[in-house]
Amino acid sequence: MSKAKIFLVGETDKVLVPMEETPYAAEDILQGLLEDYPDLVPGDQINPDYPRKWLLIKREAGVPSCQDGSDNWSLDHLFVDQDGIPTFIECKRATDTRIRREVVAQMLDYAANGTIYWSVDRLRQDAAETARLQQKDLDELVADLVGSREEDALDQYWKTVEKNLKEGKIRLVFVADEIPRELQRLIEFMNDKMSDIEVIGVEVKQYLGGERRAVVPRLIGLTERARQKKEGGSTTPTNQTKFLASLPSESREYFDKLFGIAQQRNLIVSWGKQGFSLRIKFASNSKVTSFAYGWPNGHFNFYFEYLDVSQEELAALRKELMSFGVFNESGKYTLDVFIDQANLDKALEMFVFIADRMEQLAAIEA
Incomplete structure (x- = not known):
């Protein structure tokens, strides 16, 4: 079977440079891309009128199963967006058979326990450590995220994160180089039936051509009906x-x-x-x-x-x-x-x- 291709246009010669769709050699490569380039979760596709922006709380975020207990699971990535919505991300390659059903149960375990047993202080500490490893300042990152440097903006932002977490207002994101049809159907079903939780899939396909590399994200499973329901059932914009x-x-x-x-x-x-x-x-x-x-x-x-x-x-x-x-x-x-x-x-x-x-x-x- 021939592989899908994209083409780069040569800068000088009138030449198309072919790049073939290529599976990731390891799941860790895909995880690393999301850590380094959060915009691969396409915020403009999730909400075209108000594109989502991301702050990484932690890669391999531990999830406990009881209060003050040790971590039982490890979530691939935990992000928050500019509205303080915790965003759980789990990565799988298409070749991993667990991507069809087991990954859904896995994600629901993370969500059910993380929303109860994570404290906002822990998340803030994890985010500070992540920023330190990136040689960045967490307060500056949050100020950039929310577009405000007012004195009380940072504390108010973390209060919003805490409120969303405790109320179960979260986002679940399944990332893979290819989302199987069975998983897509489950994502659409959950997204349609759960009012507080947004469930989406993101395909991040990799294309290689010589020494060049391209990655292309595509949103899966957020139907217009589900989008309207999560916006309160109203399709009427402000004026x-x-x-x-x-x-x-x-x-x-x-x-x-x-x-x-x-x-x-x-x-x-x-x-x-x-x-x-x-x-x-x-x-x-x-x-x-x-x-x-x-x-x-x-x-x-x-x-x-x-x-x-x-x-x-x-x-x-x-x-x-x-x-x-x-x-x-x-x-x-x-x-x-x-x-x-x-x-x-x-x-x-x-x-x-x-x-x-x-x-x-x-x-x-x-």
Whole structure:
């Protein structure tokens, strides 16, 4: 049987470089990729309007079976997202026969006991140790995750993690190079029937070609019906009136004026359940691309990842935006600012600049 392929386009010659789908030599390789590159769990596929971002609590997280007892099991990865939702991840290769049914029972053991016997203090300590091994600072990582450096933001975040854990509001993720049909059906069934727990599969296929390597993640098992049920059964997004009413008073004037500018510039405002994204259509590929987000806590984000421009142009744009003295860098792709009266005028000047630059970049033909 021929292997699936993807192709890289040569930078100079008009040549396609074939890369063949190749199984992982060991499960540890797949686990290591998730540890080093958490975005392989595709947060934008899980929630396109509010992409999930990840913080690794611990790889090989021990799970006890009684209070103050020793660990009986070991979960491959424990992450949390920006809403403090504990995310249990178990990895298997397609060649492992346990991937079909045994892995589900295994994961349910982890969830049933972890939600009861883990304390938030333990998780925080594990996360601090993981950050130390990565030569990073945990508080900085959490600040980047939630997009806030307010004094009480860190403690409030861990309180949210604790609340979600104790209420069983968690996410179960099965990761493999190939999700078998039997496991996919179980994932869809559990996701449809469990209201507080999100259950998904992620295929992370590996492609090799010479010295090159590519990995491609794909979400499995999160049906639109299940997504709507977990959002409270409502498919109705918020709107401008509700959003403005929900804002802190010091942020309301900025966003009110932002919507006026966006309308004048024909920027697309796309409403989600909590906030909105700003989008623009690129002439180079006719793709409608999100480049900014607004949230009901008064934060405004500029997001680089989806912009269809060169790395040089992205670097120049980042430098120009930071020169306004308003944004804080919040991760690899995000600039963040909390809008208040002190930075209102500068933030509005910055947004007019953003609108101008997005129009210019979107008009560039391939």
